[in-house]
Amino acid sequence: MRLLHTSDWHLGQTLHNFERGHEHQCFLDWLLDTIVAEQADALLIAGDIFDNANPSAASQKQLYTFLQRARQRAPHLNLIAIAGNHDSPGRLEAPAPLLQAHGTHVIGHVLRDADGNIDVERMVLPLTDKGGAVRAWCLALPFLRPGDVPRAPAQAAAPDGAAAPDPYLAGIALLYRQALDVALARRQPGQAIVAMGHCHMVGGEMSNDSERRIVIGGTEMLPSGVFDPAIVYAALGHLHLAQQVGKQAHLRYCGSPIPLSFAEVGYRHQILRVDLDGEALGAISALPVPRAVELLRVPSKPAPLEQVLAELVALALPEAAPEALPFLEVRVRLDAPEPGLRARVEAALEHKAVRLAKIESSSAARGASAAPLTLDQLDQLQPDDIFRRLYLQKYASEAPAEQLSAFAELMLGDKAP
Incomplete structure (x- = not known):
């Protein structure tokens, strides 16, 4: 079967106060045509669908119009979306019953029962072919916060002095393991297992201008070991540059479909076409997204x-x-x-x-960093002293007289009644 992997749409994003709805609409129109042309069986959206937790009415309309049109043009399509760190899990899942009735599964957050047990089974979804036969299983795990993951058994430090595993990372690994166990119990011979995740993997290259860092308790990057070898493909989101994780071609970020900052001008924006061959991974191909602007x-x-x-x-x-x-x-x-x-x-x-x-x-040119000052020295500094020091540090020259005069005039005006 054939999957299309995309992520990080960031619907509703603005670029230095310029709206970008036109670019997003061009991408969504292209994606609809691509789903049909590629005869895709499934579309995986790996998080950060919206740019913020309170998306505008226009960006929400864009999403739901796309989902409706996708269902009309490809009635057989499996469509699975997970929440990213920019998304509101509750808002994303609010229309889930209606979306599920039309073939779209949205996993926004981790649900627990009254006893605190995680509902793992709802995050393990079948992927069917055009005839309705199950061909694969998808572990659809959204962006995971510390309260979302199970508590892994405490482990002591290794004899060689290495630190014990971080409980947050251990909890993520345990949750993927639990989801995989469900999939292994359900699958039949010839059915593959794929995973989805929205996270920052060790070694991943990020765009500092547009990606929000994920730092939780000092832990940010996940090791590739969270994905068991039984998982033939992991569709990842969060990093805007298309890349594989380390040297493992089956662990992939597809990247954002449009440049979300000027730092991404040189990125090759794309989605990924992933072919499954029975239980095994077939070919992975990049499909470049046309740049509308x-x-x-x-x-x-x-x-x-x-x-x-x-x-x-x-x-x-x-x-x-x-x-x-x-x-x-x-x-x-x-x-x-x-x-x-x-x-x-x-x-x-x-x-x-x-x-x-x-x-x-x-x-x-920038001057050498000034020596650190003591509290007493800071207390003795006057505003014009600070101005002189900052000017010297930035431009590697003394502040000209006219600049000092203008600054003094500004300070006098600030003190006027």
């Missing part, structure tokens, strides 16, 4: 202001509809403060078919 960085590396302005004036871009205009990050290296920076950049971009999203400024 370009993200530009001018220049490619920070440069002096006059050079940057010249490049902006020379920038030639084709006309486009307002929602399809490229987003632009301008990267400037400054030797001194430039109060009129934004006005000069905007003037250079006048009548250009582009949307100015960000001006990233950096200094040409």
Whole structure:
């Protein structure tokens, strides 16, 4: 059978206050066509469907319209979605009964009974082919918080002095083991077992500009050992760069379908096509997602202001509809403060078919870090002393007289009644 693995849609995300609904809609339309063209049997959405826990009405409508259209165009499709760390588990699961009636399974959180026992069986779902026969089983575990995982038996430190396993990591491993046991008990010969997870695996490369770090009790990254060898494929979410975990090709992040920050301009955004051959993993292929709106960085590396302005004036871009205009990050290296920076950049971009999203400024040189001060020394510092020190640290030169005069005037105005 054929699976499509996608994650980290972040519906409702804005890029420096610019709405991105058009880009997300282009992706969803493309995904619908791809489901049909690839004759997919299942679509796995590995978390972070929404950008925040309180998504807008428009982004929710985008999701539910997509699910409805997917059901219409591919009635046989198995569709499984799990919550990520950006999602609200309760909000995501609220319409679950209605969605399940139309072939969509949403797992937002871990449920427990009155005695505190985890309902593991609800997270083990069958994957059927076009004829309705079960061909595989999916362990659909959402983003796991400490209260979601079972308490693993306490383990002492190893004789060689190594620390005992972290209880949170041990709990995650135990929950995957429990889910796998359910799947092994249910499956018949010829049926594969796949897993879903939203987590940061050891060795995973992240985008610092757009990914929210997952730090729980000092533990963030999960070892690949949480996935038993009986699991032939793990569909992972959270990291926006498509990558495999270590050298294990069956443990995969598909990445986000659109660039969520300028740090992701060079990413190859994609979904993954995964073919299962009976109980075994077949081929894994990347399906590139067309980029509906370009993200530009001018220049490619920070440069002096006059050079940057010249490049902006020379920038030639084709006309486009307002929602399809490229987003632009301008990267400037400054030797001194430039109060009129934004006005000069905007003037250079006048009548250009582009949307100015960000001006990233950096200094040409940075002075050596100042020696740490004692509390007594800090107490003796005056505001203008701090201003001088910060200016020197950022621009590697003394603050000019006109800057000091302006700062003094500002301080006097702040003290006025």
